[in-house]
Amino acid sequence: MNDQAINGATGIFKNKNPNLLKADTDIDAIVVTLRKYADKRPTLKVYAREISRFCLWAYKELHLPISSIGVHEARLYREFLDNIPGDWISTSPSPPPRNTTEWRPFRGQLDEASKRKALTSVNVILNQLMNGGYLIGNPMSGVLKHAELANPKIDVARSFSIEQWTFACGVLDAEIENSVEYDQGEQAFGGDKRPILRRLKALLHLLFATGVRRDELFKARLGHLKRILVDGQASHLLTVTGKRSKPREVLIEQDVMQLVLDHVADRSRDFADDLDTQQGRNRIPLISVLRRPVKTYRRESKDDQDTRSVERGIVMGQRDMASREGALSADGMLAQIKSFFARCATLAQDAGIDREAFDNATLHWMRHTFGHSMVDAQVDIRVVQKALGHVNINTTAIYSKADMEQMVRGLRQGSAVVRRTGG
Numbered sequence: 001m002n003d004q005a006i007n008g009a010t011g012i013f014k015n016k017n018p019n020l021l022k023a024d025t026d027i028d029a030i031v032v033t034l035r036k037y038a039d040k041r042p043t044l045k046v047y048a049r050e051i052s053r054f055c056l057w058a059y060k061e062l063h064l065p066i067s068s069i070g071v072h073e074a075r076l077y078r079e080f081l082d083n084i085p086g087d088w089i090s091t092s093p094s095p096p097p098r099n100t101t102e103w104r105p106f107r108g109q110l111d112e113a114s115k116r117k118a119l120t121s122v123n124v125i126l127n128q129l130m131n132g133g134y135l136i137g138n139p140m141s142g143v144l145k146h147a148e149l150a151n152p153k154i155d156v157a158r159s160f161s162i163e164q165w166t167f168a169c170g171v172l173d174a175e176i177e178n179s180v181e182y183d184q185g186e187q188a189f190g191g192d193k194r195p196i197l198r199r200l201k202a203l204l205h206l207l208f209a210t211g212v213r214r215d216e217l218f219k220a221r222l223g224h225l226k227r228i229l230v231d232g233q234a235s236h237l238l239t240v241t242g243k244r245s246k247p248r249e250v251l252i253e254q255d256v257m258q259l260v261l262d263h264v265a266d267r268s269r270d271f272a273d274d275l276d277t278q279q280g281r282n283r284i285p286l287i288s289v290l291r292r293p294v295k296t297y298r299r300e301s302k303d304d305q306d307t308r309s310v311e312r313g314i315v316m317g318q319r320d321m322a323s324r325e326g327a328l329s330a331d332g333m334l335a336q337i338k339s340f341f342a343r344c345a346t347l348a349q350d351a352g353i354d355r356e357a358f359d360n361a362t363l364h365w366m367r368h369t370f371g372h373s374m375v376d377a378q379v380d381i382r383v384v385q386k387a388l389g390h391v392n393i394n395t396t397a398i399y400s401k402a403d404m405e406q407m408v409r410g411l412r413q414g415s416a417v418v419r420r421t422g423g
Contacts, residue, residue, distance in 0.1 A: 011067025019133035050121035074139040159368035195266035202259040210250040211370030214330040216240040223282030242389040285327030
């Protein structure tokens with residue numbers, strides 16, 4: 001198969017006229033489309049992953065570029081997701097690097113919600129390729145419309161109990177207490193783990209105390225804070241921009257604010273932070289890398305678009321761990337959190353605490369933990385809705401255990417009556 005056939009330059013459904021994306025190949029068109037989501041990292045990550053899988057499937061299974069995929073082939077992809085072949089699934093306990101022979105596109109069979117997410121993501125990208133004039137139509141639109149797939153639901157059970165959260169806080173405090181501190185300049189970033197641990201503490205407590213999403217925290221800056229006095233007590237309100245670009249304010253109490261300031265003080269002199277002006281504070285992230293990152297960029301070769309380079313071409317090689325101002329990325333936050341929770345899992349076993357939550361926890365668990373803790377503390381559900389940025393109050397109501405507990409009490413009462421009457 002020649003290069004033009006595989007890169008989509010001569011795709012059957014590729015518009016032969018100039019397109020608004022200024023793209024000549026499928027990969028070029030997808031990359032331009034994905035750039036639209038550069039400031040929405042979680043969305044970008046999902047869309048890039050799913051369109052990459054779709055491209056790989058088309059190339060490997062059908063020997064077609066996506067610009068030659070019709071409705072029939074789109075249905076075949078839906079069937080493929082219903083029963084993913086074994087050679088597409090990784091058997092490694094942790095994902096191997098993409099540039100190794102052990103890497104596979106999937107880590108297991110997909111549940112119904114994951115299938116819907118996969119097809120929806122592909123549909124969105126193909127639709128934008130069509131709207132940009134690159135494709136003459138979107139073969140996935142009809143397939144998705146008729147797919148009998150369950151709507152995804154929020155799994156709020158993925159959260160920590162107060163016992164687990166208290167245990168994690170104790171583990172982190174002990175790590176900070178037992179770490180070695182150095183007094184001389186650059187040693188503080190080499191041998192001393194305290195700046196890293198102080199950042200971790202600020203990160204964890206910010207997530208627990210505010211319920212912000214990871215992308216919201218990535219964009220948060222000191223300049224987005226304002227100090228307020230309520231009932232004679234000082235607090236801070238942080239303005240974050242949530243889904244649909246909707247701003248909201250979340251509360252940061254003084255103790256958590258001090259953790260943030262302690263972390264900011266650990267930032268390298270390379271950043272030349274200006275805390276005295278609004279313009280300077282607007283550039284200082286709440287959660288930061290400790291040194292200014294050195295970025296490297298890799299240019300993809302136009303001739304290197306075979307089946308092994310499709311995914312690399314779409315994602316474009318770089319996985320940013322920080323913004324220009326040094327804000328720690330969602331990937332960077334997750335790496336810190338997962339490493340810490342792994343340590344908690346090991347210690348939890350000896351402390352008689354269920355380790356499963358620590359083994360599975362992600363950043364979003366902290367958001368669910370915040371939601372549960374506020375509802376359990378009988379905070380007005382409308383206040384919790386506003387803090388979490390939910391459009392629909394029914395989404396917030398999922399955090400309430402009242403309906404479940406009422407059901408259990410009712411069934412227990414009925415069961416007791418049945419047993420007494422010998423029924």
